[in-house]
Amino acid sequence: MVAPILFPFFHDSAIVSSLLMQSHLEKGDIIFHTFPDAETCVRVNTTVKNRAVILLADLTKPNDKLLPLIFSAETLRAQGATFIGLIAPYLPYMRQDKSFHAGEGITSRYFASLLSRYVDWLITVDPHLHRYHSLNEIYTIPTSVVHATEPIARWIKQHVEKPLIIGPDEESQQWASHIAMQVDAPWTVLKKIRHDDRQVEVTLLDPTILQNRIPVLVDDIIATGKTMIETVKQLHTIRAAAPICVGVHGLFVENAYEELLAAGALQVVTCNTVPHPSNGIDLSEVLAEALLSLRAE
Numbered sequence: 143m144v145a146p147i148l149f150p151f152f153h154d155s156a157i158v159s160s161l162l163m164q165s166h167l168e169k170g171d172i173i174f175h176t177f178p179d180a181e182t183c184v185r186v187n188t189t190v191k192n193r194a195v196i197l198l199a200d201l202t203k204p205n206d207k208l209l210p211l212i213f214s215a216e217t218l219r220a221q222g223a224t225f226i227g228l229i230a231p232y233l234p235y236m237r238q239d240k241s242f243h244a245g246e247g248i249t250s251r252y253f254a255s256l257l258s259r260y261v262d263w264l265i266t267v268d269p270h271l272h273r274y275h276s277l278n279e280i281y282t283i284p285t286s287v288v289h290a291t292e293p294i295a296r297w298i299k300q301h302v303e304k305p306l307i308i309g310p311d312e313e314s315q316q317w318a319s320h321i322a323m324q325v326d327a328p329w330t331v332l333k334k335i336r337h338d339d340r341q342v343e344v345t346l347l348d349p350t351i352l353q354n355r356i357p358v359l360v361d362d363i364i365a366t367g368k369t370m371i372e373t374v375k376q377l378h379t380i381r382a383a384a385p386i387c388v389g390v391h392g393l394f395v396e397n398a399y400e401e402l403l404a405a406g407a408l409q410v411v412t413c414n415t416v417p418h419p420s421n422g423i424d425l426s427e428v429l430a431e432a433l434l435s436l437r438a439e
């Protein structure tokens with residue numbers, strides 16, 4: 143079988159070259175031109191006739207990227223691509239998984255339904271599955287979820303002595319408990335009340351669990367950073383050691399990264415699903431494995 147062609151889509155980081163190397167894929171060239179009226183023209187510079195293609199996309203700040211993504215998929219098909227896979231290491235629009243206030247739409251569903259119309263499968267890393275148990279509840283294409291827990295656990299084992307794994311809210315229990323099991327450390331989750339987009343309140347239920355341990359906060363997404371910042375402050379008030387903050391997807395809205403360090407985090411480390419200087423945990427190997435098993439099906 144001829145190997146698919148991989149097109150980096152708004153993704154220009156080490157993970158692209160690493161994935162190309164590990165999966166022995168050819169790199170495709172796609173360019174976008176923005177006209178003076180802000181409309182987009184897509185040009186595919188690689189022959190894709192009768193070939194399967196994969197878009198490796200950074201879909202953070204997704205609104206601006208969605209139309210170019212749809213146009214790319216249409217252009218690739220028009221030029222004869224037989225199959226289009228999407229690797230979106232960070233999958234956006236997963237947090238609006240219910241109507242939180244009267245009149246609100248459930249955008250996770252609409253986004254999923256739109257993507258499902260244009261690509262044939264999806265690989266992503268730890269999507270925010272809270273009220274959904276699986277992506278199949280909203281995506282109608284085959285999906286494969288890669289977990290960052292093992293690479294994160296490996297990083298913690300190599301860098302932290304006597305860690306205590308802390309999830310800043312109940313939703314993070316799935317990551318905190320798995321990681322703790324793999325590093326053989328105790329874990330706990332905090333109780334979080336979200337007042338609005340930028341205001342959260344967290345409570346550590348049992349401070350005695352901290353004794354002589356380095357707190358390692360783990361969460362799937364660091365967006366405004368407020369969840370982690372409040373947790374860091376809470377730990378500071380009970381005189382715990384300065385914590386290490388680990389995020390799967392570091393979105394770091396505005397100055398979130400700097401604010402988190404200023405709040406007292408000893409170090410902030412993220413996986414390379416979203417390019418950022420804090421990327422210290424490489425997921426290209428687990429993504430390449432997922433790609434290989436999807437191709438083998």
Ligand code: R5P
Pocket residue numbers: 310311313314339342361362363364365366367368369370
């Ligand atoms: C939400 O439930 C997630 O797991 C994260 O805790 C949340 O997205 C973090 O957002 P922020 O950094 O804006 O507090």
